[in-house]
Amino acid sequence: MSLNKTEEEQIVRTICNSHCGGICEMKVHVSGGRIVRIESGDEGEMSHRMCARGRAYRQRVYAPDRVFYPLKRKGPRGAGEFTRVSWDEALETVAHEMKRVRDTYGNASILHFCSMADAHTLHHVQAFHRLLCLFGGYTAPWGTISNEGECFASGVTYGLRPREPQPWMRRTEEEYINARLIVMWSWNPVTTRQGTRASWSLACAKERGTKFISVDPRYTDSAATFADQWIPIKPGTDVAVLAAMAYVIVNEHLYDKPFIDTYTFGFDRYKDYILGLEDGIAKTPEWAESISGIPAATITDLAREYARMKPAILATGYAAGRTAFGEQFHRAIYTLEAITGNTVIWAQPAAPRALRHICRIPSPPNQVEMGVPSRWNALPYRSASVNSSARVNVNLLADAILKGKAGGYPADFRFLWLSNTNYLNQLAEVNKAIKAFQQLEFILVTEQFMSSSAKFADIVLPVCTFLERNDLYASGDGGIYGLVSKAIEPLGESKSQLQICDALAPKLGINDYNDKSDEEWVKYIVAKLSEEVEFPDYNILSNQGFYSKKFDKPTAVSNKRLEDSEQKIFPTPSGKIEIYSQIAAEMNHPLIPPIPKYIETWESSNDPLAKKYPLQLITPHFKRRAHSQFDNLPWLQELQFQAVTISTLDAESRGIQDGDMVKVFNDRGQAMVPARVTERLMPGVVSLPQGAWYTPDENGVDHGGCANMFTKNETSPAGAFVCNSALVQVEKVEK
Ligand code: SF4
Secondary structure, eight states: OEEESSSSEEEEEEEEOOSSSOOEEEEEEEETTEEEEEEEOOSSTTOSOOOHHHHTHHHHHTOTTBOOSOEEEOSSTTSOOEEEOOHHHHHHHHHHHHHHHHHHHOGGGEEEEEOOTTOOSSSSHHHHHHHHHHTTOOBOEESOTTTHHHHHHHHHHTSSOTTSSSTTTSOOHHHHHHOSEEEEESOOHHHHOSSTTHHHHHHHHHHHTOEEEEESSBOOHHHHHHOSEEEOOOTTOHHHHHHHHHHHHHHTTOSOHHHHHHHEEOHHHHHHHHHTTTTSOOOOHHHHHHHHOOOHHHHHHHHHHHHHSSSEEEEEOSGGGSSTTTHHHHHHHHHHHHHTTOOOOBSSOSSOTHHHHHSSOOOOOOGGGTTOOBOTTOOTTSOHHHHBTTSEEGGGHHHHHHHGGGGTOSSOOOEEEEESOOHHHHSSOHHHHHHHHHHOSEEEEEESBOOTTGGGOSEEEEBOOGGGSOEEEEOTTSOEEEEEOOOSOOSTTOBOHHHHHHHHGGGGTOOOSOOSOHHHHHHHHHHHHHHHSOOOOHHHHHHHSEEEOOOSOOOBOOHHHHHOTTSOOSSSTTSSEESSOHHHHHHOOTTSOSSOOOOOOTTOTTSGGGGTSOEEEEOOOOTTOBTTBTTTOHHHHHHOOOOEEEEHHHHHHTTOOTTOEEEEEETTEEEEEEEEEESSBOTTEEEOOTTOOOOBOTTSOBSSOOGGGTSOSOOOTTOOOOTTOEEEEEEEOOO
8 A cells, every 4th residue: 555755756654563572654665666765654553653673674675685586505504605596496496305305204304483574464474384284284383482481371370372462461551651660570672662652651651750660680771761770680580589579578468368369379379488388498588689689678678669559560571581490480470460469350351362363374284283182281272283292392493303203302304494584593502503404404494684594594585575565464462453565576586475385386286375366365364354343444454554453442350340259260270360370280390380489590600500601691682683683784783783791890800891802602602792891780690682693603603693602402391492591601802
């Protein structure tokens, strides 16, 4: 959909959704078939300002390192040496290998992993899923490297996925603005977005006098902007502090008994744990001080303020849950919210779940998963398909390839297809992933750029950006829809994801893959939505760009409902918020306790390994990237440079000055990066932002600053990605 500005220049309105936590309306100025400028939308509900990444998208479209043609590997894997081939030759090669692997080893030996880069409705995982299911099936991943700890915690505590249209995880703007206290716990929305308007809501709250406290190893930009107090905390010790806060709240009778009695299950068991009746250790502030480094008096004050200054919000990011046993962090947060009555319960969800299933390309079942039992740690809210033990945890891609059936995985894997993703770079332990990739018989990568992963491919197929195709945006919680409109024709010989699958299908012997154009698909989905709910037709949606579906306004649970304790509000076994989770109890795993407990992470500061590698590494998000996207854009590189941040104290003891080149290393890898010396990070911790592209020298030493050189390719027992549980050493590189 476009609006004429002048005869020469058109403005195309579309939607940026770059896996950054935001959704922004974008106005793309096009002249002579080229994008000449990009600016923020200024109309509609989502028109808050775009970030620097969206504004730099023009440079992404025209980046010199974009993959414009199909490529075939000619050098060793990883060397990045390719020859240009025709689409026909590339697709023939891929189809031949897929059929050979299927016929020799079975469909399960084909792995397909897809991430969220440029993800919308048509040109995303469902396009590949349909093709692969029509091919007879494949091995799909389960879980997420983003917030699997939170997904598990929400599943066992509320019986729901996080971001279900219930705002206990996803607070409304009004709630932020009206809060008296906001505790930003490993939460840095100024950088990570988490909703395009999150920072705006916080600014409004600040103006109204809301108190902000930041609990984080870093003095983040969000802390610098909003916080009245910064409480530095050792990585991985959050649950101990939350338990100690609960101890103070229980001891001083600051808890909300009516709320607990009505809405929660298992408080007494948690009380026994925090008071030390269960294990003989009272979870006092002094106990938590010895673990976390936070003074006991500070923990006590924080507990009192949180319990008394209602409404109060424990605003959490995912970082503290991206640790070994990270599920416990989110469970402990939910518990503290519940016992203080700070959980907001709404009478009904904002949007019916079924709408999400309409917003996808339909597909037959995956034959590889048919009749296969669920995993032992399956969650009831997930589908049988996602819970199937035929799947591989996304974090364990490298381990699964290396060990196969002998290591307890569902198959021996031979063929890997990576689409919309740079998982060699983004999953833990790059050197292990390289070994795994070298072991495979064939790797197909569909990509926009010659990424770290693409360098290991046998065939790279060029994918266009979202500014070169049409699609529909439908938000995860079903409330916001919009047309993603093509601004320019695909550059080079790049194709959309759906076009690639469409072209590959007949070579695989599949003749019924697709019978619609992109526009017809969007119209089909919009018509299906209209059958379920009141929804604008395609032409109206096309004219207005965004559509925010107003479902019945969620209302807080009434007093009458509050008294009706028999009413099941949550889809948990008890129908309540399960502080004691019966689902977790049935898993019967010592490291997945039914109540949230502090479990010391591996590679903590107490680990004997800390003698050799004394610094705890954290790998946060970076303002100029969305995961590994945008890393290669010069405009954004000017904004921030990749560096390891180290505290003044740790830098001084190593003779390191700001800007010095340093070596970061542990037993898993080495990288050379500049050092940023700062007071904004607690001693004992170093911070290397995730997403920088692995750029090895001939010895395998990385010069790009890739954080996953150091992380451990292991998951928490319930599946959490553990990128913030790693020890390293940092040394100055002498010139
Ligand atoms: S990358 Fe920036 S502009 Fe694009 S959706 Fe995210 S926050 Fe908005």
